[in-house]
Amino acid sequence: xxxxxxxxxxxxxxxxxxxxxxxxxxxxxxxxxxxxxxxxxxxxxxxxxxxxxxxxxxxxxxxxxxxxxxxxxxxxxxxxxxxxxxxxxxxxxxxxxxxxxxxxxxxxxxxxxxxxxxxxxxxxxxxxxxxxxxxxxxxxxxxxxxxxxxxxxxxxxxxxxxxxxxxxxxxxxxxxxxxxxxxxxxxxxxxxxxxxxxxxxxxxxxxxxxxxxxxxxxxxxxxxxxxxxxxxxxxxxxxxxxxxxxxxxxxxxxxxxxxxxxxxxxxxxxxx
Amino acid sequence: xxxxxxxxxxxxxxxxxxxxxxxxxxxxxxxxxxxxxxxxxxxxxxxxxxxxxxxxxxxxxxxxxxxxxxxxxxxxxxxxxxxxxxxxxxxxxxxxxxxxxxxxxxxxxxxxxxxxxxxxxxxxxxxxxxxxxxxxxxxxxxxxxxxxxxxxxxxxxxxxxxxxxxxxxxxxxxxxxxxxxxxxxxxxxxxxxxxxxxxxxxxxxxxxxxxxxxxxxxxxxxxxxxxxxxxxxxxxxxxxxxxxxxxxxxxxxxxxxxxxxxxxxxxxxxxxxxxxxxxxxxxxxxxxxxxxxxxxxxxxxxxxxxxxxxxxxxxxxxxxxxxxxxxxxxxxxxxxxxxxxxxxxxxxxxxxxxxxxxxxxxxxxxxxxxxxx
Numbered sequence: 001x002x003x004x005x006x007x008x009x010x011x012x013x014x015x016x017x018x019x020x021x022x023x024x025x026x027x028x029x030x031x032x033x034x035x036x037x038x039x040x041x042x043x044x045x046x047x048x049x050x051x052x053x054x055x056x057x058x059x060x061x062x063x064x065x066x067x068x069x070x071x072x073x074x075x076x077x078x079x080x081x082x083x084x085x086x087x088x089x090x091x092x093x094x095x096x097x098x099x100x101x102x103x104x105x106x107x108x109x110x111x112x113x114x115x116x117x118x119x120x121x122x123x124x125x126x127x128x129x130x131x132x133x134x135x136x137x138x139x140x141x142x143x144x145x146x147x148x149x150x151x152x153x154x155x156x157x158x159x160x161x162x163x164x165x166x167x168x169x170x171x172x173x174x175x176x177x178x179x180x181x182x183x184x185x186x187x188x189x190x191x192x193x194x195x196x197x198x199x200x201x202x203x204x205x206x207x208x209x210x211x212x213x214x215x216x217x218x219x220x221x222x223x224x225x226x227x228x229x230x231x232x233x234x235x236x237x238x239x240x241x242x243x244x245x246x247x248x249x250x251x252x253x254x255x256x257x258x259x260x261x262x263x264x265x266x267x268x269x270x271x272x
Numbered sequence: 273x274x275x276x277x278x279x280x281x282x283x284x285x286x287x288x289x290x291x292x293x294x295x296x297x298x299x300x301x302x303x304x305x306x307x308x309x310x311x312x313x314x315x316x317x318x319x320x321x322x323x324x325x326x327x328x329x330x331x332x333x334x335x336x337x338x339x340x341x342x343x344x345x346x347x348x349x350x351x352x353x354x355x356x357x358x359x360x361x362x363x364x365x366x367x368x369x370x371x372x373x374x375x376x377x378x379x380x381x382x383x384x385x386x387x388x389x390x391x392x393x394x395x396x397x398x399x400x401x402x403x404x405x406x407x408x409x410x411x412x413x414x415x416x417x418x419x420x421x422x423x424x425x426x427x428x429x430x431x432x433x434x435x436x437x438x439x440x441x442x443x444x445x446x447x448x449x450x451x452x453x454x455x456x457x458x459x460x461x462x463x464x465x466x467x468x469x470x471x472x473x474x475x476x477x478x479x480x481x482x483x484x485x486x487x488x489x490x491x492x493x494x495x496x497x498x499x500x501x502x503x504x505x506x507x508x509x510x511x512x513x514x515x516x517x518x519x520x521x522x523x524x525x526x527x528x529x530x531x532x533x534x535x536x537x538x539x540x541x542x543x544x545x546x547x548x549x550x551x552x553x554x555x556x557x558x559x560x561x562x563x564x565x566x567x568x569x570x571x572x573x574x575x576x577x578x579x580x581x582x583x584x585x586x587x588x589x590x591x592x593x594x595x596x597x598x599x600x601x602x603x604x605x606x607x608x609x610x611x612x613x614x615x616x617x618x619x620x621x622x623x624x625x626x627x628x629x630x631x632x633x634x635x636x637x638x639x640x641x642x643x644x645x
Contacts, residue, residue, distance in 0.1 A: 051641040058644075117458075117503070118518045139504045139520075222463040222505025225644040233640070236367035237464060238633030 025252070028245045035242030042246035052230065052247065059227040062141065062216075063209040066148045070205045071198060073149070074156030081157065082164040100154040108218040111147050112138055139221025147215040155208060156201040163197020203262050207255055227251060326355050328564040328572055332384040334361030335509075337589060341384075344584035345576045352575065355568055366393060372559055373398040381562040381569050386466075387421050388628035390557035394420025400558040406570040411577040411595045413612065418625065421555035422573055425585060426592035428528040428549040428611040428620060429467030435543045437522055446548035449523055450475035450498060457522025458503035460515045465639040466628070467550040470621065471525055472498070474548050480621040488635055495642050505643055516542045529590040532609045549620040551611055554591070586610065 032042050046052050081092040099107065114120050117134035125131045137143060167190060175185040191198075213228040220226075225233075227247065234244035332341055338361040346357035362368070364383035370393060372378040383390075393399045399420040409417045416423035431449050433442060438455060448455055449471065461468045470483055472491040475498075503520050506512040512526040516534055526534075531544035556576065558569040576582070582593040583601045592611035593599060599613055607613045611620070 051637060051644075054641075054645065112514075116518065117520050217507060218511075221503065222507060223644050225640060233636075235371075236365040238636045239367040239370055240633065241367070241370075 028248055030245075031241050032245035032249050033242075035245070042242040043250070045243055046246045046250055052243075055225055055227055055230045058141075058224065059210060062144060062148070062224070062226065063206050065145055066152060066209050067202050067206045069145070069149045070152040070156045071160070071201050074153050074160050074201060074205075075198070077153065078157050078160040078164055082161050096154050096157050099150065104151055104214050105218075107150060108147050108215050111143065111150070111219060115143060115146070138219050139223070141220070141224045143219035143221070144216045144224045144226075147219045148209055148212055151212075151215060152205045152209060156205050159200040159204060160194065160197045163194040163200070167193045199262060203259065207259070210251065210255060326564075326568075328355055328357045328381040328568055329360055329379060330357050330382045330384070330572070331360045331362060331364045331380045333363050337361065337384075340585060340588040344581045344588070345572070348578075348581060349572055349575050353568075353571065355564070355572070357572065365389070369393055369557075369559060370398060373561070376561075378559045378562055380559055381564040382572055383557050383559065384424065385421065385555055385557050386628075387416075387418055387423065387553050387555040387625045388632055390421035390555055391418055391625065391629045392632075394557070398560055400560050400562070400566045400569070402557075402573070403566070403570045406567075407574045408577055411597070413594065413596055415622075416553050416594065418555070421557040423553040423594040424556045424573070424576055425554045425582070425594055426551055426612045427554065427590075428546070428551045428592075428616075429462065429471065429525050430528045430531050430544045430546060430549040430611075432516055432524050432526050432531045432534060432542055432544040434516065434519065434522045434541070436541050442543065443523065443545065444547060446471055446474035447477070449525070449548075450494075452501050455523060458520060459498075459501050460504050460506055460512060460521040460524035460526070461502055462512075462525060463505040463507040463643075465636045466632075467552065467623070468495075468525060468639070469635065470550045470623070471548070474621075480548070483621060484624040484627050486627060486631070486635075488631075488638065492638060492642055495639070499643065528592070528609070528611045532590045535609075546611070546616040546619045549611070549616075551592075551617065551620050551622045553594075553623070553625070 033040060035042070077092060077096060080088055081096065082089075084092060112119070115137035116122070116139070117136065119137075121137065122131070122134040126134065137146070171193070172185055172189060175189045176182075180188070211228050212226060213232065216224050216226045217229055231244045231247055231251075234240045234247070330341060330346065332338060338359045342357070342359050346359060350356050360380065364380070364385045366386070366389035369380075369383055369385060369389065372380050373393070390399055394401065401419055402417065402422050404417070407417075407422050412423055431443055431446070433455075434457065435442070437457065441454075443449060443455055449459065452459075461471070469486050469488065469491045472494040473483055473487060474480065476490060476494045478487070478490075504511070504515055506515060506524075506526075509527055509530045512524055513530050513534055515521040516524050516526070517538070526544075528544070528546075528549065531542075534542040535544060556573045558566055558573070562569055577595050579593070579595050579598040579601055582591070582595055582598040585591040586593055586598065586602060586606075590609055592613075593602075596612075599607075599610065602610055602613075608616070610616060
């Protein structure tokens with residue numbers, strides 16, 4: 001950062017962000033150590049209470065699975081979008097953008113209609129005689145993952161597609177020219193060259209997924225409580241603002257640490 | 273006034289609305305108002321007042337209730353007193369009311385709250401005590417007027433069942449709800465515990481009269497055993513209705529308000545029983561330091577005690593009337609839907625507000641730990 005000018009240009013944004021986010025967040029930190037009484041008991045409770053820990057673990061587990069699936073599917077979709085024939089590109093674009101524009105609520109209810117025990121899918125499968133009893137596809141963790149993956153795929157596609165567009169076609173041709181098979185060119189040349197996009201997509205999806213509220217609430221059947229819903233619960237239902245604030249702070253710190261780690265991993269490669 | 277001013281006024285009015293509903297801050301409102309008029313003009317004209325200006329904000333749980341409250345209580349109150357009542361459906365949970373109070377600048381006046389929330393917040397000094405010189409205790413059922421809130425309606429947690437499955441041999445008690453041998457199929461219960469604890473205990477053999485204080489350990493053991501049969505812990509009324517409508521659950525513990533809709537909308541394919549239902553009061557409470565002033569708010573609560581108005585609420589939302597005088601105004605053939613009609617009341621147990629005031633938060637956290645384990 002030798003050049004000071006970009007910093008000056010960024011300053012208003014940074015100031016806005018700090019006013020709009022950091023100040024209120026300072027208030028939340030304040031709550032976490034003062035409600036109901038001064039001290040660190042809320043953090044102690046948040047890190048030892050089995051309910052809260054189980055919600056943390058569930059959130060991490062669901063987010064990891066959702067991230068892996070979304071990035072993998074997003075990668076295939078991006079390949080079609082960037083490297084397909086014009087017709088395939090147009091179709092893929094529609095498949096990415098149309099769901100992207102539909103509200104998260106509508107999509108969650110859509111999955112409910114499709115996957116519930118008397119839903120379309122179970123109806124067909126039973127009609128065809130493939131199953132006798134309906135499959136439990138929603139109102140559990142599976143349903144939550146399906147709904148979240150569906151929501152997150154476009155967010156994975158955008159960084160991936162932009163990384164793929166930046167891959168120099170000539171490098172791939174050179175690899176083929178040197179005698180590498182298509183598969184080998186893909187795995188040893190193309191994939192490493194889009195690694196930054198994969199990291200970016202994974203990061204974006206994971207961080208976004210951690211804050212999910214509506215989809216788990218609708219598709220989880222009340223069971224798959226994730227951390228955002230737990231914070232809501234502790235603020236609005238069983239008012240315990242201190243604990244809710246402590247959980248928020250822990251979440252914020254965890255996400256920031258994750259971001260820092262990934263940025264650190266990404267930047268040396270960029271510098272080369 | 274010049275025609276252009278009318279538009280500015282309208283803009284200002286829209287802004288003022290947003291400020292009252294808490295969608296923008298007062299400071300923001302002043303800034304935007306000044307931008308519209310020039311700050312000198314704003315000062316000389318005076319803003320459309322935000323507080324104590326003949327306006328009340330009534331906060332309910334949204335949906336159809338917003339229009340119903342406006343028709344039944346809001347409009348008649350404005351006609352009688354000139355005080356306009358604005359409806360806000362954002363849901364006065366205990367935490368949301370607390371947030372209003374703690375902001376130091378509440379934008380809500382009257383909340384349609386759980387009585388136990390109002391009592392608990394009242395003891396922390398966040399709710400005005402009910403002024404029983406204005407609000408008439410004789411227009412309430414015995415035991416349903418509290419220090420910080422006045423009952424305004426009743427609903428019950430009742431057993432709804434799929435009559436296409438169990439029409440010949442319907443469930444008759446809470447024990448049947450938990451009997452998946454005789455009554456096969458999945459169940460649905462309320463996500464936030466209220467009414468479910470009572471159901472679990474009655475299902476485990478506790479008599480109605482012995483329910484309170486609730487034996488949470490026993491209830492939660494029952495929940496652990498039974499939860500495999502629960503397809504969904506519903507979080508709102510619409511969700512509970514869907515679960516019965518599309519047949520995902522063969523029996524559900526749902527609000528009587530929704531049970532009536534199901535009964536009517538399905539022509540009796542989904543029915544419900546009052547036996548072992550849990551009667552729960554809805555209550556009106558006034559936030560301390562409310563913008564419209566406590567006097568106006570108390571008058572509003574008193575005005576909502578009118579039997580004719582409560583009849584409108586029964587018609588529109590199936591709310592059981594708080595004022596027993598309303599019972600007789602309900603047409604004969606609809607009395608079966610009134611949770612507090614004497615015949616129905618006798619089969620049920622009333623939720624113990626004092627127990628919930630003390631125990632709700634902790635009990636709910638334990639309940640959710642089991643549900644989401």
